[in-house]
Amino acid sequence: MKALILNSGIGKRMGELTKTKNKCMAELSQGITIIDWQLELLQREGMKEAVITTGPFSDALMEHVTKKHPGIHVTFRHNPSYDSTNYIYSIALAQDVLQGDDIILMHGDLVFEQSVLHDIMESKASVMAIDKSLPLPEKDFKAVVEDGKITKVGIEFFENAYAAQPLYKMLQVEWNLWLEEIMAYCGRGERSVYAEHALNDISSQINLEPFDVNARICMEVDNLEDLERARGLMEGIIVTGKP
Numbered sequence: 001m002k003a004l005i006l007n008s009g010i011g012k013r014m015g016e017l018t019k020t021k022n023k024c025m026a027e028l029s030q031g032i033t034i035i036d037w038q039l040e041l042l043q044r045e046g047m048k049e050a051v052i053t054t055g056p057f058s059d060a061l062m063e064h065v066t067k068k069h070p071g072i073h074v075t076f077r078h079n080p081s082y083d084s085t086n087y088i089y090s091i092a093l094a095q096d097v098l099q100g101d102d103i104i105l106m107h108g109d110l111v112f113e114q115s116v117l118h119d120i121m122e123s124k125a126s127v128m129a130i131d132k133s134l135p136l137p138e139k140d141f142k143a144v145v146e147d148g149k150i151t152k153v154g155i156e157f158f159e160n161a162y163a164a165q166p167l168y169k170m171l172q173v174e175w176n177l178w179l180e181e182i183m184a185y186c187g188r189g190e191r192s193v194y195a196e197h198a199l200n201d202i203s204s205q206i207n208l209e210p211f212d213v214n215a216r217i218c219m220e221v222d223n224l225e226d227l228e229r230a231r232g233l234m235e236g237i238i239v240t241g242k243p
Helices: 012-019 034-044 058-068 087-093 114-122 172-187 195-201 224-240
Strands: 002-007 027-029 049-054 073-078 103-107 110-112 126-131 142-146 149-154 161-170 208-212 218-220
Touching (some): 002 034, 002 087, 012 224, 027 224, 034 049, 034 058, 034 110, 034 114, 058 073, 073 087, 103 114, 114 126, 149 195, 149 208, 161 172, 161 208, 172 195, 218 224
Parallel strands (some): 002 049, 002 103, 049 073, 126 208
Antiparallel strands (some): 142 149, 142 161
16 A cells, blocks of 8 residues: 655645745644645554655655655655646656555645544545535535445535545555546546546446545645644644644
């Protein structure tokens, strides 16, 4: 199993912060960035290998991760077209190191507690994180659940849907199907859509189950308000080191 962390976005909604650094380098606590927290929890759960896609400020991100997290082997893949493509293309650029394993996929701005990651990694099925306790967001990911299976993921779905977060465990066979469809999209020049567009096209071929985090911490940091909320939620957890 290996982790795939998507960090090739610009992060426009973060204002001045992302004019000088990648969004994942925002601090949750003094000296602890989002990417630090993600990699720390992955290592606590026994993860030995990760793939990180990069976009703006790639060199600074690579230097930070390499120096601060020597305990996990990280392969970086840079997307030079980060300002004109979506992460579907970043995944395609890393496809050579994403085959032959189960995958834990997450966005680089995702903040979560250890118990969420633990349960996702322990799942025997391919799963995506949802939270039935939350109202449906207007502009963020939602997962359509039918007969216990996720059939669509996107911002546009509201019927039979739940709030969802870009945290997945994909079993190898099902991940390979998604990756193959991602490559087909990019081969046709469809490089500015969500990777979930490709997932939706093959949803009938895979078994992707919803995993309810049940009001535990699992959130994306899309803007400065989200960042302050995440800092508040994580304050005691990071200080004490509790999962």
